[in-house]
Amino acid sequence: ETTLTVHYPMPGFFKDVMDTISKKFMEENPDIKIQFANPSATYEEGIQLIMRQAGTAEMPDLTFIGLNRLRMVNERDIPVDLGPFVAKEGNMAEKGFSDNILRLAQVKGKQVGLAFATSNPIMYYNADLVKAAGGNPDSPPKTWDEVVALGAKIKALGNGVEGIDFRWQGDDWMFSALLFGAGGKMLADDEKSVAFNGPEGQKAIEVLDRLVKEGGLPVFTAQAGEQAFFAGKVGIEFKTTGALRNTIKNVGDKFDLRTAQIPLIDPVNGKLPTGGNAVVILTRNAEKQEAAWKFAKFAAGPYGASVVVPGTGYVPNNELAAKSPEYLGDFYKKNPLFVAGLSQMNRMVPWYAFPGTNGVKVTQAIVENLSRVVEQTATPKEALEDAASEVESLLPRS
Amino acid sequence: MSTRTLTPGRILRLSILSFGALIFLAPYIFMISTAGKEQSEIFSSSLSLIPQQWSYVQNFTKALTRVSMTRLLLNGVIVCGLIFLLQVLIAIPCAYAMAKLKFRAARAMMVLVMLGLLVPIHATALPIYVAFDRMALLNSYFALVAPFTISVFGIFLFLQFFRAMPDDLIHAARLDGMSELGIIGRVIVPNAWPAITAFAIFSVVAHWNDLYWPLIVVSNQAYATPPLGLLYFRAAEAGDDYGALMAATLIITFPLVAAFLAAQKRFVEGITMTGLKG
Amino acid sequence: MSALSLRGIHKSFAGNPILKGISLDAEPGEFIALVGPSGCGKSTLLRILAGLETADGGEIVVGDRDLSPVPAADRNIAMVFQSYALYPHLTAAQNMAVPLVMRKLTRAQRLPFVGPLLPGRRQAVAAIRREVQDMAVSLKIDHLLDRKPGQMSGGQRQRVALGRAMVRRPAVFLMDEPLSNLDANLRVHARGEIVELHRRAGVPTLYVTHDQAEALSMADRVAVMIGGSLLQLASPQVIYDDPAHVEVARFIGQPRINLFPSQVGADATVALGGLHLQLREKLAAGTPVTMGIRPEFVHVSRSGQHGLPGRIDRIEFLGSEIILYCRLDAIGETMIARLAPAEGAGLASGMPVRLDFPAERLFAFAADGHRLASTPVSSDAVLETAHG
C-alpha cells in the first residue's frame, strides 16, 4: 500500500473538492491512500511552504501550484518532469487532455504538471441595476465602449452605487486579460525586452483609464469591490470565473446575477490568460511517483473536473468532462451562469510567467503602476512607461 | 468614590466608557450578527444587525463539523498551556535575578532582552525551521512550543514589576531562611499576581491566535491549532462562507474571552505593599 | 571569646561616610541596646550585620566564623525591621510561621502537593502552629492571627514583625525599634517578653531603640552611636552616671542634661554655681570646657541662700513628675530641673528661684567632648567662671 501526502492551497475553494476526489480515488484504487497536509491559505503561502520543505522529509508528494508560478518552481527544479509519464500513457487526448490543455502546465516544453482547475476572466453583472440604468440585461455589453457607457449610467443612479469593479489588484492577471485581449504580449519572444508597452498595451491601459474616468470604477481593494458587488452596489464586475460559485452564494437572491463573456479589445485575435493551478508531483520516490501520477491524472481528469467545476466556477480543464453528459454536459444546461467561462475556453492561453528570479516582483511593479491609473495620479501613458522601464530593469540581464 | 449617586461627572464617565466600548465592540457585534446570517444576506446595502433568517444553527454546525473543533481546541489548550508554563518558569527567576540581585551580567542581559523584543519571529523563523527539520522535530508539540519557551516580553514585564517591590520584603525573606528560589516562590510570585495574570493573558492570547509559526512547522493536522483550523474557512481569490467563518471564529475566540473574564479580577485585585511602612 | 564581634565597620552612601569604623564585641547572651540620633546609621549597621547591605570595610565574626562571605539567608540571624517588612499576602499567623517552616521542615516537606504526604510533616506543622500560637498569645495578637497586614493597625503589625523574629532560635537577634508603635503598657509587657526570650535563647541581641527607658532597663550594655562612631559602650548605669563624652551625656537622660560652657580656672579647677571641681588633667587656665548637671539633681528653692538665682520660665506636668525650665539670671541660659509633683507645689511661671546642686554630680567635658575626670573642691563663693 502506498500513502500519498497531498498539499493544496485555498481550502475555502478546494477542501470539499479535494475530499470528494480523494474519496472516489481511494475507492477506485484501494492500494493507495491519500492524506492531506495542512492546506495553505493562498497560492503564495503554498509555494513558500513547498520551497521550504523541498528536499526535507516534510515535503508532500503532490501539490497544486498556480499556473503562473510553475516557471519559478521549475527553475528551482522542484517538480518532477511528467513528460515520461505522458509519453508512457500515450493517448492522453483520449482521456480529455488535449495538447492545448497539456500546454497550460508546460514550462519551456517540460511537462511540470497537469492543469487541475483553470479559469478565465468573465463579466459578472447586476441585471437589476442594468435594468434600472436603462440597459438591457439580456444583451450585455460586448465591447469596452459599451461597458464604459453602461457603467456611467449605472453610476449615475447614485445612492452609493458604483458602475464597475475591475479586479486589477494582486497580480497582473486582469491586466493580461486586457493586454491579451488586444492581442498584445508581455515580453518580446526572446524574453529579453518588454513588449507590453506597445500599442496593444496602450489600448489596454487606456481601457482601464476610461473605466475609471467615465465608467465609474472606484478605488476598491479586492475584497471591498467584491463585497460591494455582493451588496448590490456595483453594476458590472470583472474577475475570474473561479469565483462564480462563491459569488452565487453571497448574492443569494438579493438581485438578478448574470454573467457574460469579457469584451476583447481585438475580438479577432484577442486571447485570455488562464488562471488556476496545476497538480505537480514532488516525490522523488519512483514507486510513489507511479501512484502520484495516477492521482494526478484522476484529479485533473474528467471526474476531477466534474467535481471542480460545479464546486467553484472554474472551467473544465478536461475536454472530455465538458462534453460528456456523464460528467458535465447537463450541468451547463441547468446552470447558464457557468456558460460564460466555458464559452471562452477557446481563447485561453497560458498566463505569462516572467523569466528570471524577479518574476514575482515584475507582476508587482505592473500592479503598482496600474494603481496609479486607478487612483488617477498618473496618466495611462506615464504609468505604462514607468511599468515598462521598471520591468525592463528586473528582467534577467544575460 | 461613592457608587450610589449619579453625579454629572459620573454620567459623563459612564457615557464615554459606554460609547468607547460600543466602538471597540463594533467588529464583534458585526461578527456575531454575521455568524447568524445566510451567506447571501451578509453583504447587503442596508446595515441590519439582526439576521433575517436565523442561521446560527447551520453556521455553527458547519464550523463544528467541517473541522474537528475539539481536536483543534485541545491542541490549542495543550500548546498554550505548555508555552505559558515554561515561559513563566523561565522568565520569573531571570527577571528576579535582574531586578533584585547584584549581577554583573544584568546590563548585558538587558541588551539581550531588548534585542529579543525587537526580533520578529518572521526574521528568525527560517533558521529555526531549518534546524528543527534537520533534527526531525517538525510536526510535534515540541516544535510548536519550544521557540516560545523564552519570552523576552515576560522577562521585561516581570522585571518592571519586581523592581517596584520593596527590598525590605526580600531582605526579610532571606533572614527567614528562604533560598532565592524560595523567595521567588513564596514572596515574589504571590505578590506578583497582577503581573503574572496580565502576562498569562497576553501569552495565551498571542499563542492561541498565532498562525504564522504553526503554519510553518505543522503540516500534520493532528497538531493543528485553532487558527490553522480556521484557515479552512478562508480563501484568497473570492469570498468565503463568511457566516460559518464568523461562527468558527466565535467558537475559537470564546475560550479566550472566558479565560479573560476569569482572570481579569486577579490583575486588578490590588496587591498593596501594606506590610511595610515608609 | 565573644559571641559576636564587629571590627571596624565602614559604610558610605554616595560618598557620605555613615559608619566610620564601628567595633563592638558582645558576649554570648548579652543584650546590647544601640541608641543614637535619628539618621546616625543604626539601621544601616544592623542591615550590614544581617548581610543585607555590604560594608565598605570591616569584619563581622559570630562565634569564630567570619560572616562576611556568608549570604544573609545562611547567617541564621533574626531581625525585626523598622519598616516591619511583613509579607503582604500572608496572614499574621503565616507571617510568623515562615521562619519556622523554612527551618523546621525539610526541603521535601515544603514541596507543594507532595510535601503534605511525607512522614513527620504533620507533627512538624502542628508544632509550628503551637509555637506561633504561643508567641501570638504572649504578644497579645492571638485574635489577629487570621488577618493580613493590610487589616491591622500600626502597632499590631509591629507586633507581628516582632513575633516573626522571636519564634526563631537564631545565632543573633537584631531588633530595629521593635516597640516604637506600641503604647506604654504594651511596651512594658513586650519588653518583658523580649527580655525573657533573650534570657532563654542566650544569644547576643542588638536592640535599636529611641526609648531610653527601654535601652537602660533592658540592656546589659548600651552602645551610644553618634556621628558614625561608637562613643561609649558600657552598662546602663555607667552610661548614665559616668558618661564618657558630652554627646553621650546630652543624648541619654530625660529631660536632657543641663550643659553650660565654662573655662578652666586657676590650678586646673572648673566651677559652676559656686561649686568647684579639681580636674585630674592639668589643663591650662582659660581652656574652654563644658559643665553638666542632670535635671534630677537640681534643687529648686524659692528662698534659699545657696545656688544660682533664676526665674521659672515654664512648668511641664508629666504626671509623676514636673519639669521646670528656669532662666538663670547671670548667664541668661536655661536650666532644667526635675521635681516630684509634691516638690513643685506652689511654683508658678515667672517666680524667682534659687537653683542648687551637689558638686559631686557635676560633670566636666573637654572641648572635644571627652569627659574630664574631676573631684569636688569645697568652696562657697560664687565664682564668675560660671559664665561663658
Added chain:
Amino acid sequence: MSALSLRGIHKSFAGNPILKGISLDAEPGEFIALVGPSGCGKSTLLRILAGLETADGGEIVVGDRDLSPVPAADRNIAMVFQSYALYPHLTAAQNMAVPLVMRKLTRAQRLPFVGPLLPGRRQAVAAIRREVQDMAVSLKIDHLLDRKPGQMSGGQRQRVALGRAMVRRPAVFLMDEPLSNLDANLRVHARGEIVELHRRAGVPTLYVTHDQAEALSMADRVAVMIGGSLLQLASPQVIYDDPAHVEVARFIGQPRINLFPSQVGADATVALGGLHLQLREKLAAGTPVTMGIRPEFVHVSRSGQHGLPGRIDRIEFLGSEIILYCRLDAIGETMIARLAPAEGAGLASGMPVRLDFPAERLFAFAADGHRLASTPVSSDAVLETAHG
C-alpha cells in the same frame, strides 16, 4: 462654639465594632492628645475625620460646617500618617511643597508648560520654597531636602511627613504618632516645634501618641480611648490625678499604677495596707472593688513599722529613677514603687521591705471600672479587707 466636634462616630470593620460612638469637642486652638492601646481605633478615628474612611454613623462638624459630605481634599485638614505615606518619587523638599503648591498656586499656574508663564507664579513658588526651607530647618532635615524617601532613615522620613503637614495652615491638624521614630532629644525638640506651630496656627489639633510624656506635656486635654469608647477627656493633670475609670488609671502612668482587688467593708468603706477610705456611694458590704495607688507614692522602707510587708523582686534602673518590683507577703501580688536613685541606694533583690503610702493617694474603682469618690478615714490597724 467648638472648633471641631465629633458626634457619635461609629465604625466597624467586617462586623467588628471598632469605634463605638466617639464624641468629642475641641475649642479653637485646643491641643488634644488621643491615647489608647494599640489597635483601639485611633488611626481609624483620624482617618474618618480626614475623610479617608467613611464612618458608619455619626457627625463631624468643623466650625459650623458639617464635614460629612465634604471630600477629603476640601476639608482643609493636615494629617501626618502613621506610615508616613511620602511620595516615593519626590524629594523631601518636593514632598513638603506639595500641599502648598496645591493650595497656593491656582489651577492654571499648576498646568505644565503653560503654568510657569503665568504672572505671580514666580513669587508664589519662591514663597513656597522659603516656607519649605524654614520648616526643614526647624525639623533639622534641611540637609536632606534633595533626598528621596528611599534614601532616608526611618526617623528622617517621619520628620519629612511631619513637615509636610506642618507647612500648611489647615482648619484642623491630625497627627498620628508623628514622633515615634525619633530619639528623645529630637523628640523633645520636635515637640517644641509642634507646640509652637500649634500656638501660632490656633487651630484644633488631634494628636495620637503612645508616649505619655508627649501626651501629658503637650496637650491641653487628653482623650483616653479604650475598647472603642472615649473613657475620659480631661486636662493632663485630671487624667493623671483623678482618673475617671480604672482603665484610664491603668493606661496612664509609667510605671503603671498598682491595682489590687478588694471588697467593700462595713459602712461603705474600703481599705488597703491599713488605710481606710470612706466611699461616697453607698455600696453594700462585700461588693468587689479595685484599689489603686501610683508607684511614685509608694514609700519603701527597710525597717519601718508602717505599711505592708513585702520582698524586693526586681530592681530596674532607668537613669534618673529606679523602679522597684516588690512582692507583697500577704497577698502574693506585686507592688511597684518608683524611687529616686538616691532613695534606692542599699536596696537589693530579695530584701524584705515595708511598703507604705498616703491614704489621700488611694483610688477606689467599682467593678465596672468607674471611679468611686472617697475620702480617707484615719486608722492604723491593718485590715484584712486588703485581701481579695
Added chain:
Amino acid sequence: MAEIAEAAALRAPIVSSSAHAAAAGRHESRTAWLLSLPAITLLFVFILLPVAAVITLGFTDYELGYSGFRFVGFDNYADLFASRTFRRSLWNTAVYTGIVAPVSIFMALGLAMLIESEGIGRSFFRTAYFLPVASLLVAMATVWQYLFHPTIGPVNAMLALAGIKGPNWLGASAYVLYGLSIIGIWQSVGFNLVLFLAGLTAIPRELYQAAHVDGARSAFDRFRLVTWPMLGPTTLFVTTISIINAVKVFETVKTLTEGGPNKASEVLLFTIYQEGFVYLKVGYASAMTVVFLIILVVLMFLQYRIQDRQVHYT
C-alpha cells in the same frame, strides 16, 4: 510635577554606588547566574543564533528553493539603500508608529483610570476593550474590510450621517495608513489597558489618601501627583512595547492591503516578508532585517536609557 520640583529647588539626584565585599557579591552573582541560566540558554538558542544566521544570510544571495548560495559582501546593503521601496516602507512605518503608539498609550491610560474609578460594569468594560487583543486577524480582516468599506461600510455610513463624506479607508493611498492605524489602535489599546490596570494596582492607596489630604482636589491633580509618577515604570514598559509592536506591524497589512495601493501601506516587516518569502530573496530580506534591527535597537536603547533614569525611585 514641575512646580513641586521647582518649589523645592531640585538639585541633581544622588545616585548611590557602593563597592561591595567581594565574597558576598560573588555568591549573589552566582545565584543570579543560576537563576537566569535557563533564560540565557534559550535566548541564545532561539534568538541569538537565528539572528546570527540572519546576519550571515544578509551577506549572501541565497534564494528560497535553491540549495546553494554565494557570498556577495555588502551588495545587498547597497541595493537596500538604493531601494525606493525600502525608503517608502521606512517612512510608512514611522508614520504608523507615530500615530499608533502615542494614541494607544494615552487612550489606554485614560480608559484604565476611567474604568478603575467607575463602580459598575468594570468587568464588562475591561473585557470590551480587551476583546480586540484576542481577535483573530484571519477572520477580523473580513470584518474590517466591511466596516471600512467605502460604499456599504458602516463607518462611512456614520460619517455620512454627520455630513462627512468618508474616505476610502483601505483603498486610497492617501488614507490607507490612517485606516490601518485605526485598526492598530483598536488592537493595541486593550493590550496597554491591561498593563496599566495591573500597574495601577501596585500604587499604594495611602498615597492617594495623602494626596487628598494635601489638597489635590481634582482628579487631574491626583493624577499628576500620584498616578502618573507612580505609573512611571509601567508607562516606560508600555511605551517600549507599544513602539516595538507598532514597528512590527505586519498582519493587518498582509491581510488587508498587501502593502498597496502603490506601496502606500508598505511597512518594514511586510517589505521584508515580501522580499524574503514572496520574491524569495532571502539574502536581501536578511540584510533588510539586519538594518531593521539596528534601527530599532538604537531607538529603543535611547528611549530606555532616558526614561529609565526617571522612573525608578529607590
